[in-house]
Amino acid sequence: MPTSTLDAAAAAIASEPRRRIIERLVDGPASVTELAALLGISVPAALKHIDRLVDGGLARRVKHGRVVTVTLVPGSLHGLIEWATRTRLFWTNHLAAYAAHLGADDRPDRSEP
Secondary structure, eight states: OOHHHHHHHHHTSHHHHHHHHHHHHHOOEEEEEHHHHHHTTTTHHHHHHHOOOOOTSSEEEETTTEEEEEEOTTTHHHHHHHHHHHHHHHHHHHHHHHHHHHHHHSOTTTOOO
């Protein structure tokens, strides 16, 4: 995933209201009005959050008459998941090596009587 795409996706999920929208959309499409009600905010405010999700490639909007429906884009979090997995593996390995190093320093010196 290119850095700019990864950054846009990360920025999209950096907000608690947008994460709540994503959690709701996991269950299926929702109208903007429904998402606004879920968050307890106005429709224009909800649209700003939805725009960030769309810009991040995580959601899409479809207008049917007067109703705007929002859906998740399948696989859109894949790049973030890969990045997080690589980062987790790095830190897990380095922290394990550090813990082993600390454990080695804690052993009693066997050369002393």
